[in-house]
Amino acid sequence: MIIRIILAILSTSFFPVMVIAASGHEAATTMDAPLEFNNAMLVSAIILAVTFIGIFTEMLHGMERVKVAAAGAVIMVIAGQIYGFYSPELAVEAVDWNVVFLLGAMMTIISIMIPTGGFDMLAYKIANFSKGRLFLLLALTGTCVTVLSLLLDNVTTVVIFGPLIILIAQAQKVSPIPYLLAAALLSNTGGVATLVGDPPNLMIGSAANISFNDFFIHMGPPVLIALIGVLILLKYIFREELAETPADVSDYSVEIKNKKVWNASLIILGLMVFLFMFHHLLHWEPWFVAAIGMAALKFASKDIVMERTFERVEVTLLVFFIALFMLVGGVEHSQFLMYLGQYITPFVQHDLLVATIILMWVAAILSAAIDNIPFTAAIIPIILSMETVGINVTPLWWGLAIGAGMGGNGTHIGSTANVFIVTISERLARAENDPSLRITPGLWFRKGLPVMLLTLMLSTIFFIIFWDFLSTPLGA
Numbered sequence: 389m390i391i392r393i394i395l396a397i398l399s400t401s402f403f404p405v406m407v408i409a410a411s412g413h414e415a416a417t418t419m420d421a422p423l424e425f426n427n428a429m430l431v432s433a434i435i436l437a438v439t440f441i442g443i444f445t446e447m448l449h450g451m452e453r454v455k456v457a458a459a460g461a462v463i464m465v466i467a468g469q470i471y472g473f474y475s476p477e478l479a480v481e482a483v484d485w486n487v488v489f490l491l492g493a494m495m496t497i498i499s500i501m502i503p504t505g506g507f508d509m510l511a512y513k514i515a516n517f518s519k520g521r522l523f524l525l526l527a528l529t530g531t532c533v534t535v536l537s538l539l540l541d542n543v544t545t546v547v548i549f550g551p552l553i554i555l556i557a558q559a560q561k562v563s564p565i566p567y568l569l570a571a572a573l574l575s576n577t578g579g580v581a582t583l584v585g586d587p588p589n590l591m592i593g594s595a596a597n598i599s600f601n602d603f604f605i606h607m608g609p610p611v612l613i614a615l616i617g618v619l620i621l622l623k624y625i626f627r628e629e630l631a632e633t634p635a636d637v638s639d640y641s642v643e644i645k646n647k648k649v650w651n652a653s654l655i656i657l658g659l660m661v662f663l664f665m666f667h668h669l670l671h672w673e674p675w676f677v678a679a680i681g682m683a684a685l686k687f688a689s690k691d692i693v694m695e696r697t698f699e700r701v702e703v704t705l706l707v708f709f710i711a712l713f714m715l716v717g718g719v720e721h722s723q724f725l726m727y728l729g730q731y732i733t734p735f736v737q738h739d740l741l742v743a744t745i746i747l748m749w750v751a752a753i754l755s756a757a758i759d760n761i762p763f764t765a766a767i768i769p770i771i772l773s774m775e776t777v778g779i780n781v782t783p784l785w786w787g788l789a790i791g792a793g794m795g796g797n798g799t800h801i802g803s804t805a806n807v808f809i810v811t812i813s814e815r816l817a818r819a820e821n822d823p824s825l826r827i828t829p830g831l832w833f834r835k836g837l838p839v840m841l842l843t844l845m846l847s848t849i850f851f852i853i854f855w856d857f858l859s860t861p862l863g864a
Contacts, residue, residue: 423727428471432722435464436766439715443762454704457711457762464718474718482717483710486594486675487587491541492706493678494584497653498544499700500685500692506650508642511552515560522562522630523623529553530570530622534578534615537585539657542575542805543702550812560634565813565827566626572809573797573839577618580793581611583674584664587709588764588792593674595768596785600664600674602862606786610850614794614843621842625835652688656681705804712765720769737779741855745848748787752795752844756802756837760792783851783859790847798840800832 439460443453461479468474501507514532518525529549536545549571557564579586583593583603593603623630644650660681663670667677686694719725736743754763767788775781796803800810810827817826851858 423723425727428468428473428722429724429727431467431471432464432473432719433724435460435467436715436719436724439463440762440766444757452704454708454711457708457715461711461714461718464715468718468721471722473722478721479714479717482720483713484591484594486673487590487713488706488709489675490584490590490594490673490678491587491709492701493675493682494540495544495701496682496697497657497678497685498540498548499697500649500689501653502548502700503645504647504650504653505642505645506653507548508552509644511549511556512642515556520560520634520636522566522632522634525556526567526570526622526626526630527619529567530574530619531615533571534574534611537575537578538582539584539661541584541590542572542579542586542803543705543808545575545579546571546805546808550809554812554816562632562634563629563825564816565825565831566622566629568809568813568827569832569835570622572803572805573622573836574615574618575805576796576803577614577794577839577843578611580614580789581608584678586789586793587705588760589789590674591761591764591768592785592789595772596781596862598785598862599668601668603789606858607789609854610790610847613846613850617842617846618839621839625838646689646691649685649689649692653685656684656688659684708761712762716765716769719766725770726773733774733777733779736774740780740783740859741851744783744787744859745851747784748791748847748851749844751788751791752798752840755792755795756798756840760796760803764788764792780859780861782861783855786858787851791844794843794847795840797836797843798833799836800827800829802836802840806832806836 439456442449442451442456442460465474465476465479468478510532511529514528515525518528533545533549536548540548550568553567553571554564557567576586580589581604583589583598583600589603592598593600660677663672663677663680664674667674686692751760751763751767754760771781771784771788774784796806800806810832813825813827817823
């Protein structure tokens with residue numbers, strides 16, 4: 389009994405949303421035949437909890453999260469074989485290869501585009517167009533980041549624009565802090581709108597078989613409302629910084645280094661958007677659309693050395709995803725999540741709207757405290773299992789997507805994009821010997837938390853007003 393109490397505390401400490409519903413891969417288990425706690429559940433839960441603690445405390449012990457996740461996956465497989473609930477074959481089946489291949493292909497496409505100089509040119513055109521009006525510069529930069537986040541994951545977006553924002557701010561002799569923060573905050577917000585805009589979306593869309601169009605139709609409107617709200621809020625919280633008088637940058641210009649590849653990449657991205665919109669009719673998975681775009685761009689850029697291109701692909705992130713899928717797959721097969729969730733399912737069935745809003749807020753709070761990728765990986769099988777007992781899980785997907793995406797704005801470690809922005813600001817502060825250029829955790833909390841709360845409140849209102857639309861089952 390003591391072990392079960394400790395285990396429940398561990399589980400609800402790190403996965404509060406896990407207990408909003410039943411989970412598991414075997415639909416045969418119902419509420420009429422509740423599961424009994426067993427050693428397999430205990431072992432899988434301990435491995436999951438210890439691994440997630442290791443992932444979330446990466447900065448304390450210094451071991452990269454991919455190493456922790458990989459170790460946890462290996463231990464889960466070995467323990468699963470010993471206790472008879474998991475195996476290497478089941479671990480491979482647990483990996484959502486659609487997510488892995490899609491993310492890898494999109495990374496490759498962007499790694500080809502970045503050296504062309506097209507993004508540099510775009511950034512300086514924005515700076516010239518603003519003509520010294522700093523809020524207009526922030527709004528244009530933020531909007532551009534948001535639009536790019538519709539097709540690129542938010543990490544890639546800030547990797548592209550972060551260094552460019554610093555260069556533009558230095559040229560105008562203004563602080564880059566408002567623009568760096570705006571880039572991260574709006575990339576997290578904008579990434580919620582599409583299937584390919586944020587890694588959690590890829591995981592949700594693949595698991596729930598949500599099409600590109602369905603995702604955008606349901607998530608586009610609340611993201612647009614959130615974007616407008618965030619821009620208005622940023623104008624207020626950065627009112628002093630935006631009142632500065634910048635230097636003239638009208639003489640600055642950047643030429644595209646490889647116009648042929650840049651133009652080809654824009655055409656191919658446009659074609660990919662078209663194919664993403666109709667991939668269900670073509671019976672193609674999203675990863676295959678991205679693979680077509682990657683192959684087309686490789687042939688359009690014959691002078692590009694692919695070995696160097698692949699060096700810029702974040703292989704560690706792909707390995708991290710694979711390890712997480714294997715880890716969570718083991719917990720699914722042990723039926724531990726189903727054991728926890730079976731006591732809360734009646735509440736979800738009683739009031740789905742309240743359950744969805746609670747899921748969104750809890751997902752946001754946890755995503756602010758920890759990285760939203762492992763959190764999403766743990767929640768997806770729970771929602772999937774609810775569908776097997778007849779619950780309409782469609783609104784839960786939307787609540788999870790908004791919570792995981794917009795919740796990342798709350799702290800400097802809420803998303804990988806945030807961590808990158810903080811890192812380059814620290815690097816700049818050291819180079820300039822100016823501590824005021826560093827984005828501290830306290831600064832992010834003061835500026836980012838209001839943004840998170842605003843977007844969640846706007847999303848909550850949107851859910852209440854348009855509940856009939858959001859709760860309609862997909863395909864109905």
